[in-house]
Amino acid sequence: MFSFPRNIHRTCLHSLLRRSLAFQADIYRPRRAILYVPGNDERKIRKAAATDVDSVVLDCEDGVAMNRKNEARSTISRSLSAYDFGRSERIVRINAYDSGSAVADLQAVLASASPPDAVILPKVEDAEQVNWINSQMLSLLGHTLPLICLIEMPLALLNLRTICEAGKTGNGQLSGLIFGADDFAAFLGAVRSPSATEVLVARQTVVMHAKAYGLQAIDIVDINYKNLESLKHAAEEGRKIGYTGKQVIHPDQVPIVQQAFSPSEEEVEWAKKLITAFEEHQKSGKGAFAFEGQMVDMPLMRLAQNIMQLMRVTQ
Numbered sequence: 357m358f359s360f361p362r363n364i365h366r367t368c369l370h371s372l373l374r375r376s377l378a379f380q381a382d383i384y385r386p387r388r389a390i391l392y393v394p395g396n397d398e399r400k401i402r403k404a405a406a407t408d409v410d411s412v413v414l415d416c417e418d419g420v421a422m423n424r425k426n427e428a429r430s431t432i433s434r435s436l437s438a439y440d441f442g443r444s445e446r447i448v449r450i451n452a453y454d455s456g457s458a459v460a461d462l463q464a465v466l467a468s469a470s471p472p473d474a475v476i477l478p479k480v481e482d483a484e485q486v487n488w489i490n491s492q493m494l495s496l497l498g499h500t501l502p503l504i505c506l507i508e509m510p511l512a513l514l515n516l517r518t519i520c521e522a523g524k525t526g527n528g529q530l531s532g533l534i535f536g537a538d539d540f541a542a543f544l545g546a547v548r549s550p551s552a553t554e555v556l557v558a559r560q561t562v563v564m565h566a567k568a569y570g571l572q573a574i575d576i577v578d579i580n581y582k583n584l585e586s587l588k589h590a591a592e593e594g595r596k597i598g599y600t601g602k603q604v605i606h607p608d609q610v611p612i613v614q615q616a617f618s619p620s621e622e623e624v625e626w627a628k629k630l631i632t633a634f635e636e637h638q639k640s641g642k643g644a645f646a647f648e649g650q651m652v653d654m655p656l657m658r659l660a661q662n663i664m665q666l667m668r669v670t671q
């Protein structure tokens with residue numbers, strides 16, 4: 357039976373427990389905020405490279421006009437090697453499998469002198485598309501890159517399990533799922549609302565699959581980029597339902613979102629104390645012990661270690 361420490365709010369612990377599942381991978385790269393940049397806009401790419409953000413997404417897809425696709429590919433390919441992105445992960449979002457542009461996107465960006473660190477495949481519908489992109493990366497690059505699937509088609513919701521399984525078989529390096537609420541609502545014929553209740557079931561289904569398969573779960577975009585108060589609320593809400601990060605579209609959104617997905621001082625303090633107590637009890641031969649009035653054993657120790665790991669990689 358899992359035991360919650362008294363000095364941490366129960367909701368907060370639930371959120372930490374869910375988040376901890378994303379740390380089962382040996383190597384964890386935080387993606388608290390992923391910042392989209394239109395791939396043909398070199399000024400914005402320069403700005404994004406200089407922004408202290410976990411991940412920059414150089415976009416070939418919907419942030420780029422149809423008549424600028426070629427320009428985006430070549431600008432991205434060049435920028436990947438021309439600019440220093442600092443600590444930021446460099447992700448490229450290619451066009452969808454059946455867009456007619458996906459192969460050209462992959463050819464251009466994987467041929468860069470400095471290929472991206474990860475790739476987003478938008479509008480994924482089924483496992484075949486995941487197998488397809490992995491085999492494309494293998495033949496163009498000799499290995500796969502970490503893959504993030506953008507779940508925004510109703511059919512993808514029905515196929516989530518097989519999409520996750522395909523992403524993790526063979527050479528596949530599926531590392532995250534993104535929920536794309538705006539496209540999802542549009543394909544559904546739903547109307548977006550500030551409360552996002554029209555996409556709640558899908559939002560929770562995506563996060564549940566992500567956690568079941570040890571993947572990061574990246575939450576919806578807040579397109580009202582000038583309203584930072586509502587962004588803070590939305591980011592905290594996403595974290596409460598288990599998301600580990602959020603898509604953003606403007607540099608001003610980055611610090612708020614990264615803060616919302618970082619462990620609080622209270623959480624870090626609790627984790628430090630618990631780890632010290634756990635180690636002392638292990639030495640004296642006790643696997644389970646009382647900590648601040650409640651029982652602690654290995655699961656809570658793992659939870660505490662996850663908080664410390666998140667603190668180290670995000671500070």
Ligand code: COA
Binds near residue numbers: 394401
């Ligand atoms: N990445 C990097 N820099 C960005 C940026 C982004 N996503 N959005 C804005 N900036 C830069 C601007 O270029 C500007 O820099 P400058 O002062 O050096 O010129 C600065 O931040 C302030 O920008 P601002 O004037 O507030 O916004 P804007 O009118 O230039 O752009 C958007 C507004 C919405 C068009 C822009 O934020 C954008 O293109 N976002 C990404 C859209 C996208 O990729 N959509 C697809 C994925 S959902």
Ligand code: MG
Binds near residue numbers: 478508536
């Ligand atoms: Mg989309």
